[in-house]
Amino acid sequence: MRLIDAARCPYCARVRVALAEKGLEYETVEIDLSNRPAWVYELNPVGRVPILDDSFVLPESEVIMEYLEERYPEQALLPADPHARARARLLVHRFDDLLGRDYYAFRRGDENALAERLEALEVGQSLFADIAFVPWVVRARDLLKVRLPEQLARWLAALEQRPSVAAEVATVRAL
Ligand SMILES: N[C@@H](CCC(=O)N[C@@H](CS)C(=O)NCC(=O)O)C(=O)O
Numbered sequence: 175m176r177l178i179d180a181a182r183c184p185y186c187a188r189v190r191v192a193l194a195e196k197g198l199e200y201e202t203v204e205i206d207l208s209n210r211p212a213w214v215y216e217l218n219p220v221g222r223v224p225i226l227d228d229s230f231v232l233p234e235s236e237v238i239m240e241y242l243e244e245r246y247p248e249q250a251l252l253p254a255d256p257h258a259r260a261r262a263r264l265l266v267h268r269f270d271d272l273l274g275r276d277y278y279a280f281r282r283g284d285e286n287a288l289a290e291r292l293e294a295l296e297v298g299q300s301l302f303a304d305i306a307f308v309p310w311v312v313r314a315r316d317l318l319k320v321r322l323p324e325q326l327a328r329w330l331a332a333l334e335q336r337p338s339v340a341a342e343v344a345t346v347r348a349l
Contacts, residue, residue: 175200178214178225180207182349184309185235186224187342191305192239194338196249236266239306251302262300269306272296277310281318288314292322297329308333309342316346 177193179186179202193200205211205223215221218233226232232241240263243251252259265272272291279286292314297304311330314320322330333339 176203176227177201178203178205178217178223178227180205180223181345183207183223184313185222187309187312187345188235188306189224189226189238189242190345191308191338191342192242192251194341195251195301195305195336196242196246198242198246236269236306239266239302243302251300251305253300253302258300262303265296265299265303266306273307273310277314280314280320288320289323292320292326295326297326304329304333305338308339312339312343312346316343317349 175193175198177186177189177200179190181204205214207223210221214223214225217225217227217231220233222233224233224235224238226238226241228241228245232238239251252262273295276286276288276291280288292311295307295311297307308330311322311326315322315327315330334343
């Protein structure tokens with residue numbers, strides 16, 4: 175398995191953490207996001223990473239997470255209960271509304287509601303959704319120097335005990 179990756183990309187981080195949780199071995203092909211090689215467009219016409227190559231080529235972090243969960247069900251990231259599974263998928267599907275849009279607005283210095291979004295974030299219900307959101311929460315804390323709400327800080331501190339997330343925190347600190 176190969177992951178076309180960029181250390182600073184939080185969408186790639188979703189996949190790195192999911193792969194680590196599942197204990198899957200893979201080769202990393204690190205690309206320079208500010209000077210993307212032409213072959214990236216051959217694999218993904220929109221030129222974005224992550225791209226997973228597991229005998230077939232798959233872009234889009236949310237879809238890659240779903241694929242990994244189905245293809246490698248050991249160390250499940252989704253809960254067993256169908257309602258809880260649907261809820262986890264819904265949260266990830268609504269990532270832009272729940273966090274992404276305001277995170278990037280904050281980063282650009284535009285008007286934003288990042289503080290309110292972080293306060294309202296539904297976390298701790300499934301590893302699947304937690305993995306999909308944690309890359310931005312880590313970057314908000316460690317790169318954007320945002321003070322996290324108490325309950326989110328507690329959630330992150332617990333999640334950081336997992337080697338998969340600790341590795342991502344180390345990656346962010348090295349950026
Ligand atoms: N919806 C995509 C978004 C991926 C994405 O935006 N990746 C960024 C790096 S963090 C990228 O490749 N940006 C290049 C571009 O937008 O042209 C996913 O979930 O994988």
